[in-house]
Amino acid sequence: MVEQVVVIGAGVYGAAVAAELARRGARVKVVDSGVPADGTSGATFAWTNSNGKQPRAYHDLNVAGMEAHRRLAHEVQGSDWYHEGGNLEWGGDDAEREQLRRKVDSVLACGYQARWLTRAEVLRIEPDLNPAELPADGIAYFPSEGWIEPARLIGHLLSTVDGERIWHDAVTGIDVSGGRVRSVRLASGRQLSADAVVNCAGPRAAEVAVLAGLELPMNNTRGVLIYTSPVAVSVARVVHAPRVHLRPDGGGRLLLHTHEVDDAADDGNGTVDQAAVEKVVEAGCALYPGIRGASVESVRVGERPIPSDGLPVLGRAPGLPNFHFAVSHSGVTLSLHAGARVAAEVMGEDWSAELAPFRFERL
Template identity: 65%
Template sequence: MARRVVVVGAGVYGAAVAAELAVRGVGTTVVEAGAPAGGTSGATFSWTNSCGKKPRSYHDLSVAGMAAHRRLAADVPHSDWYHEGGNLEWAADEPGRAALRRKVAEVLDFGYEARWLDRVEVLRLEPDLNPDRLPDDEIAYFPREGWIEPTRLVGYLLSTAISRGAELVRDDAAAGFGVEGDAITTVLLTSGRRVPVDAVVNCAGPSAARVAELAGLKLAMRNTLGALVYTSPVAVAVSRVIHAPDIHLRPDGAGRLLLHTRSLDAAARDLDTGPGHTHARRDLDEDTLAAVLAAGRALYPALKSATVESTRVGERPIPGDGLPVLGRARALPNFHFAVSHSGATLSLHAATLVADELLGQDHTATLAPFRFERF
């Protein structure tokens, strides 16, 4: 049994893996190059879903991830990071409607909860929506979807790990590995500290390829930049994730809304950015921000008084084929991966699978589609 494990990264994946291991009595050290949840986890739409995910193995993994969030929220008194309000989605043209019909048909075939609503039914759920921006019908509703507040979740998971003896090392990145035969024996940090280990879990998100390369493994990644707008507090009733044709939004606590558009992502790609960085509002074009607010106000007229309180730009970790990378590496059996897009959905369940395998449990069938070796 592994008694000393280093988890590289303190986002949602690293925090979840650390909590799983520490609760089971494993000596765990979490190594974070910056601040916990300070990278992608702090700059994410954090939508929990399995809406249109393919293949079936990825869909099932995501459904299990959603169930893991429900269980944790039910088990932890006063948990406030998980919100299951559902997701509303509609399209603006016939090609978009046809694609949405296919998606709904596919998830229903998988046994996933989805149903069609008309304008009247949607306005009962979201009365502040502008009815003129809604189609008469063919509005898809996915009632078990929702969102998490990732920083709050990361805080809970890390506090759980630390209360069970885990150590959090922040502002100190993994700089190298000592390898003997086919096993990592030490982790070298930029500070010069050497940490003896029985296993390593790569939860480094956008930096996962760099960390894998330190171990002699080439991980294919195609990271992208994404941007989000956080409004000032505003008196508008929004209870769900909304995917409208021109804008995506959700509540973000204390009366704020979180807004996202494709134009924001395009603006983020124009920035001169480094891996894992987040950026202040001044880095995003003011015309782009005005257009995002205008799209939000068109959908929710009560947003008329809202202003842009802050923005964040994050680097999304996306493996080369879009699917998660989970579990041990065959060439280096004590080096494990927990890397993916959709970390908000997958983190808790994937952390359990990775921790189980690290401690000797067999999840061959579940993890087979997500092994590093597929590249």
């Protein structure tokens, strides 16, 4: 019988798994080498979507994740960390427009919400956009997508866990005998007995897996996010323009990103080339002229946890049945639903039909 569970990592996955385990009656200890949300979950675009995600099983998992966020926001009074404003996207050249057309056709075939808007229609819902930056038509709108404030979601989830929370204490060892995990050792010297362990360590998940004698191949990447000072600009949704991606970030701030600026992060010290930051900000100002005059409050570099084939790693490990994974890219979208499925397996339920494409052994 599973009674004591150690959850390693206090990001969105760790918080979601811990909350579901606690709801099911487990005694939970959540362990993190830092504090909640100070890793990847504190430096993420946090876009909830299943926009062009393949294969179909992965698409469906993301759709279920989006619904889980919608459901939780409806159930919890004051849950204003969830924002379902939709997502606008358009291409800058013929190749990008054709790629977008194929993506829209693909998601529509799956029953996913998407439609085409004209410039005039977009300006009715995003009036502060610069019309000169918009094509006359061919703008894709995905109305069920949105974004969340991860730190606030994590705070809510952990508030529901009546268990021990251990911060600033890294996992340094996992004791295995008889084909099962028996305990987790921490840098402080503490040893935590465990009927089960869930690896929610994000970009450090491979290091945790090694402690249990498992090899988890990962292809982590960097993500650079630019946060502005508060601006008097109406931005109500996620926007993917050709030269900049942006969304609101609460308190009147905006969050800007491009894949190009990710490459401007220094591997060694976490700094980002200032010219690359200025280029992204300038693109944001061209898109929303009201941004001009805003300052850059912070630039954060996060590390995205990406298993080697790009798909999540979820559920129990073969040969070590009380060691479980909850690791993926798109962790914000997936965390509530996938985390609940992993927690259910920890407690003895069988979700093989849904989790089979995402098992550790495929790698």
